[in-house]
Amino acid sequence: MSRIRLVPPALDDPQDHAALRGEVRGFLRDCLDSAVFTPGIDTWLTGWDPAFSTLLAARGWIGMTIPTTYGGHGRSHLERFAVTEELLAAGAPVAAHWIADRQIAPSLLKFGTEQQKQRFLPAITRGECFFGIGMSEPDSGSDLASVRTKAVRVEGGWAITGTKVWTSGAHHADAFIALARTAPKDPAVRHAGLSQFIVELRSPGVEIRPIISMTGSHHFNEVVLEEVFVPDDMVLGTIGDGWLQVTSELAYERSGPERFLSTFALLAETLDQVAAERLRSNGDIGRLTARIAGLHHMSSSVAGALHRGERADSAAAAVKLLGTATEGDIADYVDVLADRDAHACDAGHFAELIDQAILQRPGFTLRGGTNEILEGVVARELGLR
Structure with missing residues (x-):
C-alpha cells in the first residue's frame, strides 16, 4: 500500500x-x-x-x-x-x-x-x-451547503436577500464576496445551485450590524442584504459554480501563518520575561516553540504547493486544525505560568497581551472552519472516512 x-x-x-x-x-x-x-x-x-x-x-x-x-x-x-x-x-x-x-x-x-x-x-x-468574506450565515455553523441567502435574476443583474454573519471588518470594508443560492436546493446534490457575487457594502439595501466581542471591541458584523442589486458584471466566476469556487479558496484561507501565529507576540514576550528572570519557565515553553517550528514548515510547504498550482485544501485544513490548537495552548500556558496573583506582572504590556490572548482564544478553532469540520476533511483525505 x-x-x-x-x-x-x-x-x-x-x-x-x-x-x-x-x-x-x-x-x-x-x-x-x-x-x-x-x-x-x-x-x-x-x-x-x-x-x-x-x-x-x-x-x-x-x-x-x-x-x-x-x-x-x-x-x-x-x-x-x-x-x-x-x-x-x-x-x-x-x-x-x-x-x-x-x-x-x-x-x-x-x-x-x-x-x-x-x-x-x-x-x-x-x-x-x-474586502470581507460573505460565507457564514446564522444557524449554519460551518455547513456552507446550507446557505439560505438567495440571488434572484432581475433585469441587468441579481437581487440578493439574506444574512451573513461573523463578517470581519464589514463596517470598514468596501465590498465582500457573497455566496448565494441561485437555484433551488436539491437534497440529492447539496452543493449545487450556489454562486458568488461581489457586493459593494455601501449599496442600497445593505445593513451592517455590529457584533461586539467580549473584549468590548468591534471586529465582527452581521450583514443583512435586502434585495441588494448586483449587476451582471459583479458576478464572480460562473453561475452555479459557487461551491467549486469557494472550496478552491479555502487553501488560501486556512493554511497561512495567521493560523498559528495569532499569539506568537505573547510567546515571544514570555521568553523575554523568562530571560529577565521575571518568570520561571518549564519544558512546556520549548514544546510550544517546537510546535510553532513544525507548523512553519507545514504552512510554508502549502505555500510552495500553491505557487506550483497544486491542490492543497486538505493540507491547509491540517495546518489550520493544528495551528489554532497551538495558538490557544500558548494563551492557556502563559496565563497559568504568569500566575498574576503571585507575580508582579499584573500591569503593563505583558499583562495586556495575556488578557487579549485569553479573550480572543474562543474564536481560534471556530473561524475558517470548526475543528469538527476540519477533522472530517483530513480524515477523508487519509481514507479514514
Missing part, C-alpha cells in the same frame, strides 16, 4: 528568502522604535490600521503574488509567506488589507473577469481597497 502524503513536500530552501526577511525585520524594528504600532494578539483580525497598510504597500508587501499586469509585484507565494510570517510574528496591525490580499486577490485572478481584475487588483495592491 502506498503511503499517503497529506502535506506537500518542501521543495524550496527557506534560506532563499533570508534577505527579504531581514528587510522586513529592519522595517518592523524602525516601526517599533518610532511607536508606529504596539505588538498585539490576533492582529490579522483585530489590527485594522489602513495607514500601516499604506506603509506596507509602498514597500511592495501587499499584492506580492498579483501579476504586474494588474499592478502587483509578480512574486512567489513563498516570498509572500516570508513577509506575512514576519509581520504576524511581530504582532503588526495588518487586518485592513489581510482578506483582500490573502483570499480575494487569488479568487479574482482565478475566476474574475478582465474588468474585475483591472478594477480591484491594482487598488488592493495599493492598500486602498478592502
Whole structure:
C-alpha cells in the first residue's frame, strides 16, 4: 500500500528568502522604535490600521503574488509567506488589507473577469481597497451547503436577500464576496445551485450590524442584504459554480501563518520575561516553540504547493486544525505560568497581551472552519472516512 502524503513536500530552501526577511525585520524594528504600532494578539483580525497598510504597500508587501499586469509585484507565494510570517510574528496591525490580499486577490485572478481584475487588483495592491468574506450565515455553523441567502435574476443583474454573519471588518470594508443560492436546493446534490457575487457594502439595501466581542471591541458584523442589486458584471466566476469556487479558496484561507501565529507576540514576550528572570519557565515553553517550528514548515510547504498550482485544501485544513490548537495552548500556558496573583506582572504590556490572548482564544478553532469540520476533511483525505 502506498503511503499517503497529506502535506506537500518542501521543495524550496527557506534560506532563499533570508534577505527579504531581514528587510522586513529592519522595517518592523524602525516601526517599533518610532511607536508606529504596539505588538498585539490576533492582529490579522483585530489590527485594522489602513495607514500601516499604506506603509506596507509602498514597500511592495501587499499584492506580492498579483501579476504586474494588474499592478502587483509578480512574486512567489513563498516570498509572500516570508513577509506575512514576519509581520504576524511581530504582532503588526495588518487586518485592513489581510482578506483582500490573502483570499480575494487569488479568487479574482482565478475566476474574475478582465474588468474585475483591472478594477480591484491594482487598488488592493495599493492598500486602498478592502474586502470581507460573505460565507457564514446564522444557524449554519460551518455547513456552507446550507446557505439560505438567495440571488434572484432581475433585469441587468441579481437581487440578493439574506444574512451573513461573523463578517470581519464589514463596517470598514468596501465590498465582500457573497455566496448565494441561485437555484433551488436539491437534497440529492447539496452543493449545487450556489454562486458568488461581489457586493459593494455601501449599496442600497445593505445593513451592517455590529457584533461586539467580549473584549468590548468591534471586529465582527452581521450583514443583512435586502434585495441588494448586483449587476451582471459583479458576478464572480460562473453561475452555479459557487461551491467549486469557494472550496478552491479555502487553501488560501486556512493554511497561512495567521493560523498559528495569532499569539506568537505573547510567546515571544514570555521568553523575554523568562530571560529577565521575571518568570520561571518549564519544558512546556520549548514544546510550544517546537510546535510553532513544525507548523512553519507545514504552512510554508502549502505555500510552495500553491505557487506550483497544486491542490492543497486538505493540507491547509491540517495546518489550520493544528495551528489554532497551538495558538490557544500558548494563551492557556502563559496565563497559568504568569500566575498574576503571585507575580508582579499584573500591569503593563505583558499583562495586556495575556488578557487579549485569553479573550480572543474562543474564536481560534471556530473561524475558517470548526475543528469538527476540519477533522472530517483530513480524515477523508487519509481514507479514514
